[in-house]
Amino acid sequence: MKKTLFSTIILAISFLIVSCGNNQAAFSEHSNSSNGACMHYYKTNVNKKATCFQSGVTLYTCSKCGDSYEKIVWEEHKITDNKCSVCDALIAENLEFEISDDGKTYSVAGIGKCNSTNIIIPTEYNNMPIVSIGSNAFSKNESLQYITIPDGVKSIQGEAFQNCTSLIGIRIPNSVSSIGSRAFRRCSSLTNIVLPDKIKTVKSELFENCDSLTNVTIPNSVTIIEHSAFDGCNSLTNVTIPNSVTSIGAGAFDGCDSLLRLTIPEGVTSIEANAFRQCDSLTHLSISASVKSIADTSFNYCDSLISIEVADNNSTYHSYQNCLIDTKKKILIRGCQNSTIPTDGSVTSIGAFAFTDCKNLYQITIPDGITSIGAYAFNGSSLNQIVIPNSVTTIGYEIFGTNIVYAYCEATSKPDNWDSYWTWFPDKVYWGSEWEYVDGVPVKK
Numbered sequence: 286m287k288k289t290l291f292s293t294i295i296l297a298i299s300f301l302i303v304s305c306g307n308n309q310a311a312f313s314e315h316s317n318s319s320n321g322a323c324m325h326y327y328k329t330n331v332n333k334k335a336t337c338f339q340s341g342v343t344l345y346t347c348s349k350c351g352d353s354y355e356k357i358v359w360e361e362h363k364i365t366d367n368k369c370s371v372c373d374a375l376i377a378e379n380l381e382f383e384i385s386d387d388g389k390t391y392s393v394a395g396i397g398k399c400n401s402t403n404i405i406i407p408t409e410y411n412n413m414p415i416v417s418i419g420s421n422a423f424s425k426n427e428s429l430q431y432i433t434i435p436d437g438v439k440s441i442q443g444e445a446f447q448n449c450t451s452l453i454g455i456r457i458p459n460s461v462s463s464i465g466s467r468a469f470r471r472c473s474s475l476t477n478i479v480l481p482d483k484i485k486t487v488k489s490e491l492f493e494n495c496d497s498l499t500n501v502t503i504p505n506s507v508t509i510i511e512h513s514a515f516d517g518c519n520s521l522t523n524v525t526i527p528n529s530v531t532s533i534g535a536g537a538f539d540g541c542d543s544l545l546r547l548t549i550p551e552g553v554t555s556i557e558a559n560a561f562r563q564c565d566s567l568t569h570l571s572i573s574a575s576v577k578s579i580a581d582t583s584f585n586y587c588d589s590l591i592s593i594e595v596a597d598n599n600s601t602y603h604s605y606q607n608c609l610i611d612t613k614k615k616i617l618i619r620g621c622q623n624s625t626i627p628t629d630g631s632v633t634s635i636g637a638f639a640f641t642d643c644k645n646l647y648q649i650t651i652p653d654g655i656t657s658i659g660a661y662a663f664n665g666s667s668l669n670q671i672v673i674p675n676s677v678t679t680i681g682y683e684i685f686g687t688n689i690v691y692a693y694c695e696a697t698s699k700p701d702n703w704d705s706y707w708t709w710f711p712d713k714v715y716w717g718s719e720w721e722y723v724d725g726v727p728v729k730k
């Protein structure tokens with residue numbers, strides 16, 4: 286009887302049914318989220334077993350559509366006599382503490398004479414609660430590997446663990462409601478982390494250059510991801526931006542070159558400069574209806590993009606054949622190797638950096654009606670020739686960068702508003718009567 290009940294519970298746990306409204310996964314083939322009618326059927330699989338000092342990873346896969354996401358999990362320490370009987374971690378002694386101004390609480394000020402590499406911070410000192418990990422408390426400690434912060438701690442101050450290069454795992458209780466800037470910057474061994482579910486802001490440079498960070502859970506209490514928060518996290522493959530987030534700061538995910546797919550969820554209104562610059566592996570980009578402001582450079586150097594989609598009811602932007610377009614301004618903000626520039630007049634300008642680093646872009650047609658091409662628009666692409674129609678009256682600086690591109694121009698000479706340095710190779714430019722089409726291909730006469 287007991288056994289049956291037990292297996293029923295296990296079954297219930299391992300076969301979660303989640304409505305599409307709570308969909309954590311980015312792409313669902315069979316979902317119909319507008320009416321919430323469709324359900325995902327998530328099955329769990331332990332990818333990495335959790336211990337009490339190092340997190341494990343459980344993979345959730347929908348048995349209907351194959352959608353999947355990962356969840357970071359932990360076991361509890363088993364403490365007897367100030368020591369965990371499973372992992373041998375000690376409730377740390379000899380740490381340095383600092384008393385608060387009101388004399389009622391303590392914060393951890395430093396590692397003091399504690400020389401363990403796997404430590405559990407105590408909940409009290411001198412019979413008073415420990416409520417904070419002070420700024421720089423553990424910074425530059427190169428031997429600390431695992432740390433458990435106890436329930437009751439409310440804040441982790443700026444730079445608290447900066448440059449803890451051996452730190453693999455850190456447990457943060459949900460009592461923590463604020464984590465300061467750069468708290469985990471350059472923790473180059475940190476593999477994954479669950480942020481507590483009360484924090485409102487992922488502060489600037491929080492995880493900058495955490496080279497080993499593959500998986501991070503951002504709770505849906507977060508509204509702002511500040512600048513450079515995940516800058517240079519080049520192992521980060523798994524990140525779900527919750528729909529509580531409204532703003533993604535400048536360079537927030539700059540250089541996250543293991544990110545494969547990205548969904549900007551409903552709720553986000555602004556994406557700042559360079560937010561996803563140089564996400565070299567990013568192939569699929571999906572932008573929700575709520576996004577109102579995307580900086581020119583947000584997706585610069587994302588050279589693997591093959592698909593760009595904007596939700597239908599976005600009032601500022603739309604997508605067409607894998608082009609991200611500012612609807613009112615008629616500017617093509619970002620394209621990719623699979624883009625076709627629309628010929629219906631919905632685009633009049635190709636924005637600065639629009640196709641920068643599209644290494645697999647070998648040809649593109651600039652439709653008649655395009656009036657301007659912004660600086661660096663095709664820099665780093667693989668174009669080797671282009672036809673520029675008469676309608677193009679404005680061209681910015683170095684649109685091909687240093688690539689050799691043969692430019693066949695319908696204009697008979699350089700229009701006034703083409704930058705003097707629009708191309709590096711004026712000898713590869715043919716004007717009006719200097720070229721003609723032969724079997725549809727432009728050739729020099």
Ligand SMILES: [Zn+2]
Nearest residue numbers: 325347349350
């Ligand atoms: Zn599904």
Ligand SMILES: [Zn+2]
Nearest residue numbers: 337362369372
């Ligand atoms: Zn333990």
